[in-house]
Amino acid sequence: MSNDKKDHILNVAIELFAEKGFEGSSIRDLAAKADVNVAMVNYYFGSKDKLFEALIEQKAGFMRGILDELRTNTSLTEIQKIDHIIEKYVDRFFSQPLFHKVLQQEVLVSQRASMHEHVIGLFVKNTEDVVAIIEKGIRKKIFRKVDPQLTFSSIVGTINHVMMSKTMCMKMLNKDPGYDPYKDEHFKKRLLIHLKQMIHAHLLINNDL
């Protein structure tokens, strides 16, 4: 069982699904693009659906470890924790932009019910952890009385939105064709600064710039 080949198929699948969607991609397309025989996909993964599950399983849950650590961490202030979460999310999205497009599709479309519920479950768990941090900040009177759930929605929503479409991002930033915003370290920094600035202004009672 060559894991090299399995991984290769998975990586090509992410590219293909990110561009054409899961239902819009055929196994024949995938096999051709990955330069393997059509039968190999089913040989390795069992079915197209199971390939998709393997794909999601491999890379989802990326924030679990970080949020678990933050929950027991007592040395960081609440705003430091939020900053850290923002950094990790931006890092993750920029290092795996195509995978996150596939993940967004799965949240958006509820075709494969169990996978859909699974992905949403992961996200809801993340939300609960971040909400707990914000609520603690509020109790400590470091944070304003904001809406914790929607504050997290703004963080993830902003990143999601910027990562939705390379074309949109490019045109929004008045860049030439050929420019890839997701490989531009400067743009990543720009997004980070914006998010932190906005969330600080939103959360902090004493926000000395």
Add this chain to the structure above:
Amino acid sequence: MSNDKKDHILNVAIELFAEKGFEGSSIRDLAAKADVNVAMVNYYFGSKDKLFEALIEQKAGFMRGILDELRTNTSLTEIQKIDHIIEKYVDRFFSQPLFHKVLQQEVLVSQRASMHEHVIGLFVKNTEDVVAIIEKGIRKKIFRKVDPQLTFSSIVGTINHVMMSKTMCMKMLNKDPGYDPYKDEHFKKRLLIHLKQMIHAHLLINNDL
């Protein structure tokens, strides 16, 4: 040419595409759900692709009129204009949640190139208008020196994110199954208040709460 029937097919198509995606929905599914003969879809629209184009064309561009008006409007302050834009966006998303899921899919997946470019073009135009308002606010020293493009991304991204999945939204808010957040006037108000609060804190130099 009964427009009633055409509209009926389009409305059922929005429901179906929002749930299963465009590629995930077959014309037979659509015909059955709309209770018409399979051939009627091609009779009225020519093809599945053209049905989709008609669907997008009918409802996209919903912000054009509002933004055009705001561009020439001199009686509103910049922050009032931003508030107005937030209100109109939230209104629109809450009145057409399923359509906006379909629209998001189209931005996310670039399967049908020309339609994809068209939708993104509309959005980029909206961005330019909002950016212009924010930049004027900055020049007038009413607004902080924020990132105008990403500020707009945060507004749309927050709404988009909340509208992505009913299930996610429900679970995030700890609601029982059966609850529909998009029909809950209270939740709509909650989103509005959060967005305005956050954007005010972010933009305004003198933000007296």
Add this chain to the structure above:
DNA sequence: AAAAATTAATCAAACGTTTGTTTAATTCAA
């Protein structure tokens, strides 16, 4: 160490379905 047996990987071809679309016949309305 050589031969035999077993397992894993790969392939082209074919399977039965489902797909979007078209046809040709029929019903309906003006």
Add this chain to the structure above:
DNA sequence: TTGAATTAAACAAACGTTTGATTAATTTTT
């Protein structure tokens, strides 16, 4: 009665999947 609306049936193409044969690699037996 004419043109539009509607239908069931049929179309080729594409779909995910399975098959049975073949090769390559590994393990077991002698």
